[in-house]
Amino acid sequence: MHAIRIIGVEKNFGEVKALSNIHLGIEKGEFFTLLGPSGCGKTTLLRTIAGFCRQDKGDIYIENELINDVPAYQRNTAMVFQNYAVFPHMTVFDNVAYGLRVRRLPKEVIAQKVKTALRSVHLEGFEQRTPDKLSGGQQQRVGLARAMAIEPRVLLFDEPLSNLDAKLRIEMREEIKAVQKSLGITSIYVTHDQEEALVISDRIAVMNQGRIQQIGKPWEIYRDPQNIFVANFVGKINMLTLKLGQSAGSGYRQASLGDITLNIPAQGTEQLDSIIAAFRPEDVVEVRSTDRRNTITGFLRTVSFMGSVARFEVDVEGQTLTIDRHRPRETDIPPIHSQVVFSVPPESILLFDPVSGKRLGKGERS
Amino acid sequence: MTGKIRRADIWTLVTFAGFAIVVVFLIYPLFDIFRYSFIDKESGEVSLANWIQFFSKKYYLRAFTNSLFIAIATTFFSIMLGIPLAFFTTRYRIAGSTFLTTLSVLALLSPTFIGAYSWITMLGKNGFLRAMFQSIGVTLPQIYGPLGIILADTLQYYPFISLMTAGALMTVDRSLEEASENLGARPRRIFFDVTLPMVLPSVTGGALIVFMMSLSNFGTPMIIGGNFLVLPTLAYNLFTSEISETPGMASTVSIILMLCASIVIVLQQWLASRRKYASMLVNRPMVKILKGVRSLVAHVLCYGIVFLSTLPLAVIVYYSFRKTSGPVFKPGFSLDSYRQIFFDVPKTVTNSFLYSLAAVLLIAIVGTLLGFVIARKKSGVVKMLDSLLMIPYMVPGTVLGIGFIVAFNRPPIYLTGTAIIIILTYFIRRLPYSVRSAASILKQIDPALEEAGINLGSPPGRTFRTITLPLMQGGIISGAIMSWVTSMNELSASILLYVGQTMTMPIKIYLLVVDGFFGTASAMSTILLVVTGVSMYIVNKYFSKGGETFISA
Numbered sequence: 001m002h003a004i005r006i007i008g009v010e011k012n013f014g015e016v017k018a019l020s021n022i023h024l025g026i027e028k029g030e031f032f033t034l035l036g037p038s039g040c041g042k043t044t045l046l047r048t049i050a051g052f053c054r055q056d057k058g059d060i061y062i063e064n065e066l067i068n069d070v071p072a073y074q075r076n077t078a079m080v081f082q083n084y085a086v087f088p089h090m091t092v093f094d095n096v097a098y099g100l101r102v103r104r105l106p107k108e109v110i111a112q113k114v115k116t117a118l119r120s121v122h123l124e125g126f127e128q129r130t131p132d133k134l135s136g137g138q139q140q141r142v143g144l145a146r147a148m149a150i151e152p153r154v155l156l157f158d159e160p161l162s163n164l165d166a167k168l169r170i171e172m173r174e175e176i177k178a179v180q181k182s183l184g185i186t187s188i189y190v191t192h193d194q195e196e197a198l199v200i201s202d203r204i205a206v207m208n209q210g211r212i213q214q215i216g217k218p219w220e221i222y223r224d225p226q227n228i229f230v231a232n233f234v235g236k237i238n239m240l241t242l243k244l245g246q247s248a249g250s251g252y253r254q255a256s257l258g259d260i261t262l263n264i265p266a267q268g269t270e271q272l273d274s275i276i277a278a279f280r281p282e283d284v285v286e287v288r289s290t291d292r293r294n295t296i297t298g299f300l301r302t303v304s305f306m307g308s309v310a311r312f313e314v315d316v317e318g319q320t321l322t323i324d325r326h327r328p329r330e331t332d333i334p335p336i337h338s339q340v341v342f343s344v345p346p347e348s349i350l351l352f353d354p355v356s357g358k359r360l361g362k363g364e365r366s
Numbered sequence: 367m368t369g370k371i372r373r374a375d376i377w378t379l380v381t382f383a384g385f386a387i388v389v390v391f392l393i394y395p396l397f398d399i400f401r402y403s404f405i406d407k408e409s410g411e412v413s414l415a416n417w418i419q420f421f422s423k424k425y426y427l428r429a430f431t432n433s434l435f436i437a438i439a440t441t442f443f444s445i446m447l448g449i450p451l452a453f454f455t456t457r458y459r460i461a462g463s464t465f466l467t468t469l470s471v472l473a474l475l476s477p478t479f480i481g482a483y484s485w486i487t488m489l490g491k492n493g494f495l496r497a498m499f500q501s502i503g504v505t506l507p508q509i510y511g512p513l514g515i516i517l518a519d520t521l522q523y524y525p526f527i528s529l530m531t532a533g534a535l536m537t538v539d540r541s542l543e544e545a546s547e548n549l550g551a552r553p554r555r556i557f558f559d560v561t562l563p564m565v566l567p568s569v570t571g572g573a574l575i576v577f578m579m580s581l582s583n584f585g586t587p588m589i590i591g592g593n594f595l596v597l598p599t600l601a602y603n604l605f606t607s608e609i610s611e612t613p614g615m616a617s618t619v620s621i622i623l624m625l626c627a628s629i630v631i632v633l634q635q636w637l638a639s640r641r642k643y644a645s646m647l648v649n650r651p652m653v654k655i656l657k658g659v660r661s662l663v664a665h666v667l668c669y670g671i672v673f674l675s676t677l678p679l680a681v682i683v684y685y686s687f688r689k690t691s692g693p694v695f696k697p698g699f700s701l702d703s704y705r706q707i708f709f710d711v712p713k714t715v716t717n718s719f720l721y722s723l724a725a726v727l728l729i730a731i732v733g734t735l736l737g738f739v740i741a742r743k744k745s746g747v748v749k750m751l752d753s754l755l756m757i758p759y760m761v762p763g764t765v766l767g768i769g770f771i772v773a774f775n776r777p778p779i780y781l782t783g784t785a786i787i788i789i790l791t792y793f794i795r796r797l798p799y800s801v802r803s804a805a806s807i808l809k810q811i812d813p814a815l816e817e818a819g820i821n822l823g824s825p826p827g828r829t830f831r832t833i834t835l836p837l838m839q840g841g842i843i844s845g846a847i848m849s850w851v852t853s854m855n856e857l858s859a860s861i862l863l864y865v866g867q868t869m870t871m872p873i874k875i876y877l878l879v880v881d882g883f884f885g886t887a888s889a890m891s892t893i894l895l896v897v898t899g900v901s902m903y904i905v906n907k908y909f910s911k912g913g914e915t916f917i918s919a
Contacts, residue, residue: 050821073820073829085814089836098832099822143818150822 001064003028003186004049004154009058011044017210018044022058024205024212029184031177035197035221036207037233042190045207046156049188051075062153078147079156082163084139086131092118092142093127099150117145120179137168144176148183155180157189161196173200194234198222206230228357231278231350238321239278241354244269252346258317262294263346268360275360276352281311281324283348287341295343296321300336314340377743380735381751387732388754390779391794395769396624396761402772403617416618426615429600430622433581436515436596440580441573443520447671448527449569454664455528456535459655461665466672467529468906473675474525475898477855477872479585480891482518483879484678485509486590487685510592518590519580521675526579527572534568535561540651567637574634582627582762584858585872589879597623598764598858605768605862613772620765628760635756679895686892690885703889711874715893718871721785722853725792729800730846732793734838737804758798763858766791771862783865791860792853800845807841808834844905851901854894 002025011019019041026032034042047053049060051072060067067075078099087095096117100110118124121141131139140160147155157176161169177200180187191197197204198218206213206221206229214226225231228239242255242262253266255275264277287295298316310328314321323342325333334340351360406413420426451470455463473481488495489509499506507513538561546560584598591599597619605616656664686703689696707715740752758766770791774781781787811834819829857872864873871890878887 050817052817052820071825072817073823073825075821076823077821079818079821081814081818083812083814085812085818087815087818087833098819098824102823102828146818146822156821 001028002026002061003030003063004188005059005061006045006049007059007061009045009048009055009060011041011048011053011055011210019048019055020210022212024215026186026188027202028186031180031187031189031200031202033189033191033197033201033204034207035191035194035204035234036213037192040207041210042192042207043158046079046158046188046190049154050077050079050156076150076152077154077156078150078152079158080140080143080147080160082159084131084136084143084163086134086139086142086146088131090130091127092123092129092131092134095131095142096146096149098146103150113149114145117149120148120182121145121175136164137172140164140172141175144179148179148185152185155185155187157187157191159190159192162191162193169196176200198234206233208233224359225350226359228276228278228352231352236281236322237278237350238281238323239276239352240319240321241274242277243274244272260296260317262296262344262349264349264351265346265361269351272353274354276354278350278352279344279348281322282309282326284323284342284344286323286325287343289341292343294346295341297339297341300334300338300340302336303333312340314342377739380739381743381748383732384736384739384751384755387794387797388751388757391790392754392757392761395766395773396757398773399617399620399765399769401617402614403621405614407614416614419615420618420622426600426619429595429597429619432512432594433596433598433623433626436512436519436587437577437581439512439516440519440523441577443516444524444527444576445569445573447520447524448572449531451524451528451668451671452531452535454668456532457651457654458661458664459653460668463668466668467532468902469672469676470525470528471902472895472899473522473672473679474529475851475855475902476522476679477585477857477875477891477894477898478518478522478583479589479857479872479876479879480682480895481522481678482514482586482590483884483887484681485514485518487884488678488681489514510590511594512591514590514592515587515594515596518586518678519583521678522586523576523579524671524675526575527569530568530572530575531565534565536651538564538651543651570637571634574630574637578627578630578634581630582623582764582858584762584764584861585876589876597626598762601764601768602862605771613768616768617772620768623762624760624765627762631756631760682888682891683895684888685884686888688885688888693882693884695885703885706886707889707893711869713867714869714871714874714890717785717868718854721789721868721870722792722850724789725796725853726846726850728789728793729796729849730842733797733800733845734804734842736797736801738808740801741805741808755798755801758794761795763791763795763856764862766795767859767862770859782863783868785868787863788860788868788870791863792849792856795856795859796849796852800849803841803845804838807838811837840908844908847901847905851898854897 004024004026006022006024009019009022010017022045024032034045036042044053048055049062051067051070055068062075062077087098090098093114096114097110100113105113114127115124118126121144123138123141123145126134126138126142131142134142140163143160160176161172164172173196176189189197189200198221201218203215203217204221205215208229214221214230216224221230221234225234231237232239240257240260242257242260242264245254245256245261247266248254248263251266252263253269255262255264255277262277264275269275296316298314298321301313301315301320304311304313305328309324309326310333312323312325314323323340352358353360403416404412404414406415451466454460455466460466486509487493489506490496493509496506496509509517542560542564543556546556551559582598584602587594587596587599588602595603601616601619601623604619605613655661685695687699687701688703689698689700690702736751736755739748740755761769770787771782773779774787781790815833815837816829819833820826824832855872856870857876860870861873861876864870871894875887875890875894878884878890
């Protein structure tokens with residue numbers, strides 16, 4: 001049984017299609033993320049589930065109850081807001097107790113539940129503080145505790161970490177994940193930060209221009225993107241448009257751009273003249289000579305040292321490709337403008353149809 | 367869903383009520399004035415006679431040029447006093463600068479006519495300052511006329527400029543000035559290249575308000591102007607002498623006055639819409655500590671300006687405790703003047719309090735509801751209401767008073783001589799301020815807070831009560847107190863509308879001054895000053911975020 005089912009939901013703002021034909025099924029206890037660039041519709045979808053906007057078309061079910069016409073305040077979907085939305089005129093205790101008081105629970109029960117909620121976000125002893133005395137991270141914890149306290153059917157997160165600094169963001173996302181797992185509350189999380197999405201989610205729906213591009217586990221989204229948008233949006237990827245040539249045997253086919261000739265998996269390319277080949281910076285192997293198969297030669301433009309890797313920008317046939325060198329040592333970084341040769345293992349190449357942008361062949365890497 | 371529909375109906379009703387108020391109490395009276403301006407006094411027929419007369423007779427045209435002259439001069443001198451005061455108090459350590467701000471706000475909010483007649487007691491024919499200067503051989507120029515008006519107006523209105531400029535100066539991001547210095551600019555260069563351009567919108571905004579206030583000020587020119595007529599006093603004189611006839615000429619003058627005011631308001635709105643560089647700043651400007659002579663000069667300048675503007679108030683308080691015999695001051699002190707008020711005209715005092723209180727309640731409730739509609743409901747109809755609510759800004763009190771008399775002196779609405787008509791003038795004059803302030807408070811409240819309430823299971827009504835209203839509360843109360851102060855001190859419209867039974871303190875003060883009873887006038891003015899001061903103190907202590915509250919609220 002799905003905890004949440006979304007069937008054919010559409011929403012227009014004037015001429016703009018904010019959501020078109022959204023279908024989703026979210027499992028009970030799942031941590032589900034809506035990932036996409038700003039304006040892709042992810043927040044609109046979240047707010048539609050919360051009841052702040054009404055879809056033009058389609059149905060939304062929470063635990064098999066059709067909630068299209070249930071007002072927001074009766075949906076029992078607690079949201080954690082981007083700007084915290086902690087009530088500034090109430091203490092931490094009153095903030096967390098707010099939803100419980102609305103539900104007319106007995107005083108002792110409220111006190112108990114507030115205590116539990118504050119403990120799980122590590123804010124014990126902050127009960128009588130007012131929000132202006134809290135840091136951004138602490139305010140967001142109050143927001144989380146307040147949402148959890150009412151034991152909602154769904155927890156909704158609207159980019160809750162985007163106003164926090166980088167270090168705190170990482171700390172908080174671990175905490176959110178831990179709290180969510182221990183309570184087992186179904187959660188929908190909206191973010192534009194792909195790294196955050198990969199780390200925190202059980203499954204991800206990548207969205208663009210009001211449409212869902214792909215739904216899958218973090219591994220699938222990264223390793224097996226179904227179209228160019230997803231491949232580009234999640235992680236860094238190199239793309240080359242290649243002219244297709246003859247077969248190279250054993251299921252491979254030649255494809256070229258200028259002096260470069262690569263062997264690529266032939267499956268799905270039969271009807272095409274050209275193709276987009278994509279590979280991740282970490283999948284290439286730097287080599288000494290051009291003797292090996294599938295090598296690309298270019299000139300080193302810049303080197304960014306990032307600690308665990310050194311990222312090279314390499315000029316190849318008028319384009320810039322990105323390749324990573326792992327465990328770099330200062331002594332073996334080649335000088336700028338020198339020639340660099342690297343090989344792309346054929347099995348790590350992803351192929352896309354240049355017209356539709358859709359993925360070709362099977363997801364062999366998944 | 368039914369809840370949603372019912373809610374929509376309430377706000378539709380509020381919107382409709384807003385339109386009704388605007389049409390009945392603004393458009394209807396103003397249209398009457400407009401109509402009368404085209405009716406010939408002698409023949410009673412439709413004609414351009416009044417308009418032709420206005421632009422052909424020197425008597426009328428002079429009032430027009432006089433008005434512009436006074437407004438321009440007042441604005442100029444206000445800038446000259448306001449900018450240095452703002453700069454020194456915000457950028458240099460001036461001992462007691464909060465105290466100075468408080469005093470200048472008191473001068474700003476005190477009834478306009480008090481300053482004027484206080485200057486008469488100091489520099490008039492028998493003024494004590496004049497006598498003092500005379501004794502050392504200096505003959506001061508005549509105070510009645512343009513000089514007196516400009517003096518009183520400037521010393522009352524300059525705080526508009528100093529407060530707004532100070533507000534802007536405090537929010538100029540320090541990094542901008544540091545960037546300029548870092549790129550090699552010297553202090554003077556930094557001021558003219560970076561600081562001044564950043565605060566210029568506020569200076570011009572303040573200057574336009576000063577221009578507007580002095581253009582439509584009635585009390586000051588009436589008391590100290592002598593034969594020097596400006597548009598509001600001309601309209602008043604014409605109206606009170608024309609009363610038996612149709613008030614054609616007074617209407618024409620009113621329309622011209624309103625047109626001048628409208629131009630200024632439109633300019634001001636246009637400027638306000640494109641102003642404000644400073645936003646969410648992190649780096650507040652630093653306050654420098656001056657040493658030696660420089661510090662002394664800065665202190666003398668700041669204290670000099672502020673003391674000069676509060677001097678008239680101090681003089682009034684002083685005279686209120688002097689012994690009197692009729693219009694003549696005697697040596698020694700007594701509470702006679704106060705006794706006289708409470709035995710002779712206690713009704714005037716209670717009238718003022720009651721009318722203002724009634725008006726403030728109306729203003730707070732209607733203003734908050736309309737403010738909510740304007741801030742949260744976006745539709746063409748609401749936008750139209752929003753712009754219609756601008757009208758009272760453009761209608762000087764004198765014009766509104768004339769409009770109310772001509773419109774509500776006959777069926778279907780007959781209100782002449784009632785308390786209601788005075789309460790309604792207070793209400794209409796303050797309503798746009800109250801609507802604006804409620805709307806701007808709401809715009810500062812993150813809608814996510816209301817959503818959070820609803821999301822946690824609280825229905826819209828409960829959310830409004832437990833979240834929105836508590837967050838608006840401070841703003842509503844401080845706005846109400848400001849309305850209270852302006853209502854207590856209102857003269858220009860109510861002087862046209864009162865009858866013996868509905869006389870208020872400002873009117874009585876004016877009449878006492880005209881009759882020469884300075885002692886009683888001073889005592890009553892002192893009461894108004896105390897009310898103003900106490901109200902200000904409450905706003906400042908409990909609700910304020912700096913001097914600008916008093917201008918915007």
